[in-house]
Amino acid sequence: MAEFVVFWVMAPVALGSALSMLLMRNAVHAALMLVVNFFAIAVLYAVLEAQFLATIQIIVYAGAIMVLFLFVLMLLGVHRADVGGGALRRQAPVAVLLGVALFVLLAGSVAQPYLSAGDACPAAAVAAERTDAPPPANGGCVGLASVNERGNVQAVGIQLFTRYTWPFEVTSVLLIVAAIGALVLGRKHERPEELVDRLPAAAAGPQADAAADPEEAIQP
Amino acid sequence: MSVPAGYYLVLAAALFSIGLVGVLIRRNLIVMFMCVELMLNSVNLTLTAFARIRGDIDGQILSFFVMVVAAAEVTVGLALIINLFRLRASVSADDVHSLRS
Numbered sequence: 234m235a236e237f238v239v240f241w242v243m244a245p246v247a248l249g250s251a252l253s254m255l256l257m258r259n260a261v262h263a264a265l266m267l268v269v270n271f272f273a274i275a276v277l278y279a280v281l282e283a284q285f286l287a288t289i290q291i292i293v294y295a296g297a298i299m300v301l302f303l304f305v306l307m308l309l310g311v312h313r314a315d316v317g318g319g320a321l322r323r324q325a326p327v328a329v330l331l332g333v334a335l336f337v338l339l340a341g342s343v344a345q346p347y348l349s350a351g352d353a354c355p356a357a358a359v360a361a362e363r364t365d366a367p368p369p370a371n372g373g374c375v376g377l378a379s380v381n382e383r384g385n386v387q388a389v390g391i392q393l394f395t396r397y398t399w400p401f402e403v404t405s406v407l408l409i410v411a412a413i414g415a416l417v418l419g420r421k422h423e424r425p426e427e428l429v430d431r432l433p434a435a436a437a438g439p440q441a442d443a444a445a446d447p448e449e450a451i452q453p
Numbered sequence: 454m455s456v457p458a459g460y461y462l463v464l465a466a467a468l469f470s471i472g473l474v475g476v477l478i479r480r481n482l483i484v485m486f487m488c489v490e491l492m493l494n495s496v497n498l499t500l501t502a503f504a505r506i507r508g509d510i511d512g513q514i515l516s517f518f519v520m521v522v523a524a525a526e527v528t529v530g531l532a533l534i535i536n537l538f539r540l541r542a543s544v545s546a547d548d549v550h551s552l553r554s
Contacts, residue, residue, distance in 0.1 A: 240456045244464050251471045251491055260484050267487050270468075274494055281461065281501045283513050290497075293520055298490065298527050305531045306483060309538050328477035332470040339466035343499070347459030347506060354458055354505055374458040375508025388510050389517075397514055404521040411525035418532035421539075 236354075239280050247273035264302050271295040282354075282377040284385045347374070461502035468495035482534050482544045486527070493523045 247270055254266035271294045278287035354374040380388050393401055468491060475488030497516040504512025534544060541548050 234454050236456050237454045248467055251468050255471055255475045260481055263484050263487060274498055278501055281505050283501045286501060286513050286516055293524060298524060301527055301531060309544060325478045328474050332474035335473060336466050336470035340463045344459040344462030344466060348457055350457060352457040352459055353455035374506045377505050377508060380510050389513055392510055392514050400518060404518060407525050411528045415528040415532040418536055
């Protein structure tokens with residue numbers, strides 16, 4: 234019952250905010266609509282027995298990533314950030330048609346086997362009793378009650394630091410590379426050609442070129 | 454009064470389609486980027502819904518990795534957009550045609 238109410242409140246919020254993000258002419262308003270959408274999805278995560286994911290969604294997406302977007306929008310100037318003429322006029326009907334086709338395809342292929350009333354996930358109390366029952370062969374929903382028995386954070390942490398340790402470490406490398414890349418890309422030189430000239434030819438790697446290129450083009 | 458698990462998948466499919474249409478019809482690079490974020494989020498929702506359907510938490514773990522990659526992607530992508538803005542004084546995708554012959 235609770236899930237029913239939360240889903241039918243939050244799903245229209247998520248859909249509506251996504252659609253209005255698409256239609257907002259001002260990029261800042263679009264960003265704020267995306268924040269609403271992220272919050273709605275976070276609530277749905279909580280309903281889907283992924284409480285830790287819901288928290289991370291709010292902290293990382295609505296907190297960090299959207300703040301980054303808004304920073305860039307403010308940095309570039311709000312008055313320039315509007316679309317200017319709105320969407321592409323001629324391509325828009327084709328794009329909408331493609332989007333509807335993709336939706337029908339996805340809903341018909343991915344979601345269709347789980348749409349009957351028997352596919353509702355069992356409430357936590359019911360699931361705890363039937364943990365020994367094998368999962369339904371076709372369709373059905375097992376639920377995470379037995380996995381989350383000691384808490385969702387514990388379950389996620391155990392998996393993350395045992396089975397997925399290697400991918401976890403690789404993501405840390407990815408984050409460092411992304412941070413350094415953003416630093417290099419965001420650097421601003423008064424005279425970039427001097428920087429390139431000062432370096433010996435062997436040491437002037439692709440990084441120095443990447444940092445200097447955009448600025449060189451300003452002063453040809 | 455229950456919610457079949459497929460409803461979440463339908464919602465995620467709708468969000469993904471909206472994101473795709475946004476990438477196709479908007480010209481502002483930042484808004485296009487936000488639409489990509491929306492698509493990533495809808496995929497995360499699908500993964501989480503399937504984690505619950507399967508009774509297996511691996512889908513949630515994969516969602517975490519998607520979030521990390523999305524964070525890295527946003528960092529680099531926005532730095533690229535800032536550089537492009539310095540170069541062209543515009544964030545419209547129509548102004549990026551240096552390779553056009």
